[in-house]
Amino acid sequence: MNNWKNLRLIWGIVLLGLGLSIISYATAMTLIDTHGPIVAYTVAEKLGIGQIWEKELKVGEYITIVDERTNEVLDKISRQVYRGDKIITEDNREYEVINVKGNRAMARKLGMAKGVVWKPEWDEYATLPVARGEMATQGNGKAQIGIYYTHSDESYVPTDGSESIPGRGGVMKVGTALAEELRKKGVSVVNDKTSHEPHDSTAYHRSRRTAVELLKKRPIALIDVHRDGVPDPDFYNDKIDGEDVTKLRLVVGRQNPNMATNLEFAKKVKAYVDRAKPGLIKEIFIGHGNYNQDLGPKAMLIEVGTHTNSRFFAENGAALFAEALPRVLNLQAAQKAPGGITNPLSDTRPESRSAWTTLAWILGIVLVGAAAFLFISTGSVKGVKSKLGEITKTEFANYLGDGKTEEAANQDGTKDLKDKQKR
Template identity: 50%
Template sequence: MKTKQFFVILSLLMMFTGIGIIGYLGLSETVLPAWNPASVLSNEDADHIVGKAIDIVDAKGSVISRACRGVAVGDEIINSKGDHYRVIKVDQNRAVAKSLGKDKQFLAWHEFFTDERLAMAAANRKGGTVGIYHTHSDEAYVPSDGSESIPFKGGIYDVGRSLVSRLQQKSDTRVVYDQTPHDPHDNAAYQRSRRTAMKLMKQNPVAIIDVHRDGIPDASYYRATVSDNKVSQLRLVVGRQNPNMEANKDFARRMMAYANKVHPTIVKEIFMAKGNYNQDLMPTAILIEAGTHTNTKGEAERGVALFADAIPTVLGIEGGPQTRNVPGGGITQPGATGTGGWRAVGWILGLTLLLGGGFLFISTGSLKGVGDRLAGFGKEFTNYLGPVTRIRQRAKKPAGDTKVMKKASDNMADRAVIDHRDDVTED
């Protein structure tokens, strides 16, 4: 009975394991990468807390960046000059970053885009779709909107429309602009916006862009005059906690390099932050921050419009870098889909376990039958091995056993002779 119980438990574990693997792989495509129960239950601040400002300084104490998000050790910054930093210490409203020198890949892209022959590639126009949405749909601009937050209809929508309009005017870009709100502005916002991003993915886009604004109080940090326009500069944000990070980062490098060639300094920096931001969905997913809540909405609208001028060329919608030999090897970087092989193995393993358990259920009709079938298989296997075991045991008998058997045989023969002699004497 214990054997049957063991096999029943084993079969159930196989089936539940298979279901678990398949469930994880299925959900990971829609929810899991963006869903982190620990972050919701923890006391961590939500992303983009208005009015919060953390100064990030270098070894000399000079401010190299500011952020309203929760800066963490390991976050990185690449500024418009190509200077690369990594945060090594965080103390309340101040973080210290270590210089990693110049970012060689960004400099390679910067040099590549200075080649005037690139403009000729734009003559080879071809279609392409860009998806745009807003995770934080309440974000607004105080000088223009009267508040930093307007639930479900923040001023960030006007900034998104400016980006869409410029893309449509300047190129053959097809834009799918999803205006689904994802309020409230909390740690689960990216989980909700993931459903929107997945809808955009069904359009087979060449890129998806999540448009935000920052929340630091200092408007001057982003305010600038670019190409004779008073604008708020942009920050590109890449999530460090996703398998596409390297590809997303290289896409951000390309965007900053070419956008700053067309409109110098329109992109202020690239910030590699702790988070996912749904960028695991594709290697050309990006988050942009168009100024901060203390900038005017007009500044942010003009800023994203200038940024839009670079998008078609970098994505190859008007021809461009992917049609030539370029640093990094094209839009989709090596490793961007590196998890596909492991996912395939996971699906095969999960299906094998699930179907194997299902077959046993169908063929036997009950849990008891499963145990009987497996126990019977074990018994048959044991019986099959039985003769082999006995033969091996005989072969291993010690030599002394043969002598004992021979002596017993001799004794039996002597006894037979004596019995025969007695019978003759009696006659």
């Protein structure tokens, strides 16, 4: 009988340990899903290595990227360029950076970029109807597109008077022009103007909190609005549909698990704009960095002109850019769906992970419950500690070895002799 109780106690300990381990795993997976990236950024900042994520140059400084064979200037960009970075040019040639020396980078042509293709269904696109009360969906905690500003100080010298206005940069007015044009097309938008100064690479850590808050609105896409720091205004100036505009650059970070899907999204946007507003998108830059794009498959960073452009031209460019998003994101279908939102950016975690996490919780709780039952069935929970000590001295020796040691056997023999003498 005692052996049976001991066996149940052993199984109780095993099941308890296993159950607690599984619950710990499920808890860890939940925390990683919701807070893991922020924790990683926080640790990096505390260690003083936050700059490893995204390194930018000072305003006016830039790197020129050229074709290794023809010496053609492919790009000028005011951010650090690394070997392995890629460019999809305005005419959709794809290049990879193979060498960087000082402010000059050499790139090798890979061919024509794949996936930058007009979709037949876009021909059938009709502007979203603007219904009365439609924008009230924001008040219900839902948004189709979220806009924010990591470098909220970025401004345009000709119109703003400075390249940097902390907390109220001209780039916010450019993003607002984008938001207003989207709303005219019936798209629900949250335009978050939270400040993230100072302007440095760790600003992406600070703006991440804003992006996470935006995710609570369940957006389909997140757009981080910037401007470049190249000194030549004509590098971005253009005239489209009779309007003076600045061109845009789309930036995709290489250091994030959603790089492939974010790049696919950027390619679709460029494909639409190439047909609808030719020349508006200057390029797609696939660069070293995360840019908070691990938060979802449709997180985009856009650079609208540079600091030497007129902000009015940048606003015009952003307004034209707005035409692509509803169609590429299929927001017409999203608006008709139950609840008004489909495929929200905040629901980007694989369903399999969520299912396994739930299963782990259930299994862990069952095992802990079984362990508790076995503990209680041994007689009393209070006696578990003493029983455990007894088991470690005797039962495990029986299971794992030939039996008792010679010393233990002699002690037991002496004890038996004394018991007989007493009787």
